[in-house]
Amino acid sequence: MVPIVSIIIPVYNKASYIRETLQSALGQAYPNTEIILVDDGSSDGSFEILQEYFEKYPEKILLIDQENQGVSAATNNGIQAAKGEYIQFLDADDLLSPYKIANQIKLLEGQPESVLATCEWRMFKNDPKQSYSIPYGVFQDFGSGLDLLLRFWNNQEMMQPAVYLTHRKLIDKAGPWDETLTINQDGEFFARVLGNADKVCYEPIGKVFYRTPGETNVSQQKSEKATKSLLDSYRCYERELLKFEDSERVRIALKKVYQKFIYDVFPHYPHLIKEAEACIKKLGISQKTYIMGPKFQKLSRIFGFKNALRIKRWLPPRSPLRGK
Template sequence: MKKPIVSIVIPVYNKAAFVRETLESALGQTYPNLEIVLVDDGSTDGSFEILKEYFAKYPDKIQLIDQENQGVSVATNVGTAAARGEYIQFLDADDLLSPDKINRQIKLLESQSESVLASCEWRMFQDNPKKSYPIPYGVFRDFNFGLDLLLQFWNHQEMNQPGVYLTHRSLIEKAGPWDESMTINQDGEFFTRVLLHAEKVLFESKGNVYYRSPGEGNVSQQKSAKAIKSLLDSYQCYEREVLKFEDSKRVRIALKKVYQKFIYDVFPHYPDLIAKAESLIQNLGVAEKTYIGGPKFQLLSKLLGFKNALRLKRFLG
């Protein structure tokens, strides 16, 4: 039986310092039937020249698309549309995959329906993946429903790096494209929709994604008002999508914690956006007290209240 094609979709914008290592990681996969779809999003640092070099060397394995700068979501959607694979592996242009990552996940999915998603562990590193370190999260396990994984994220302020997933094309088609209007947390919003359509999530315990610790130029490190507004917009998308799927007390409690985490992250800046997040919390109608942050901050919140605990935390630095 012929193995399904897996497409590794890599949007690239000004990653000349790292993209060679990422490409070697993709080309070094032990899974035999794969293609790499590279979308250069108007790079100005020599990234495109590196991509052309690899395309010339591996023309049967690489698709190369060049476009004007339109943002990572547009580039990802273009790459996904061009991909020939039955399964899609998204990969940031500065992150790495362990050599057996895709092969192990394909084996896990072989006997499953198209609505089952595979995940794996992600580890942080700076310069050398051999010196990567684990993240102590509770997401590294199987989940009977995609929603259960989302609730784990939201209740415990955890996340998955998008490269951990191997996703069947039909699941992506059900979820819809990446939202091209967003400037931050595009992956979180997109995979919220994917997970809501997922029958279950199977965790592969030995393959890894190596997530390069973000630097100052990383999109996820944006602190502009536009980026912060886009972040809150993405959380409202969570709310809209998940309540269509299940409008329950447990979901509303988890959403309340999402908005609390937003306030926790931006306080005392952007008071208008904080006020909006507080209004969104009120609209959820959750009477129960909810607490986020580490044990010390949660204790402070219980003693002083959430906002006073934040004021004290900022005062103490």
């Protein structure tokens, strides 16, 4: 029997993009999908667009209308309503290539439920044909989900959450999205998923197209509330992943996570920086660790991490790189 794949799309005020996203979900070559749309109290006409598609494809689409509760609550409601053996998460402004799900289902045939699939993600602004890739080392197989997490943390890399195709039982084992977080909800959730994953299979053909966030989104992510939530999500990493493996390699990687937090926040919110420093001390890793690019690492080796941050603050900004 061909397994059902549930494509869960939480939507909040994405009227400008949701049609394109829905077309990419409806255009999947894999035949046995359901699309679960969860409108999180949109006020920009998004719900009316979702209703239009629901009426046009009632056999394919389930529409849930809820008061604004946040992306985690919307996603959890989508998971609860899903009938699929596999779950595909998709943000309301991102896109899937047509064979993404089909290729990953084929890759997972015969694999246990604890194995999940990934693919490449590419960034774009308006036209996915003009997308570009980030030269990360995550686009490969990994012997375990924890190995992929350590790659993230040791090298300051990431996966866009839509790259994953995950068995429902693996998601149930990880638990729901954390509704107390306001940022990095997906990173915290997939840290738990990957902690439970025995293997990660990379599918090289399928693609996820990740729309670059607008200025409003970026500014919201820099608020004190969001910054505290980010640190809370990193504490969740530590709490959950040390359950799977309390080892020096995991603690070193977690130390780098907290260093990256300080790197991103400095010199703002000194009380949160002090909390992150306390988390580093508690990890008990005396080994020197270095993050970011070669130039900053060189400064850190010569002057120390905090002094390198101070020097970086006063250096003239570099020309921005694509995708950075």
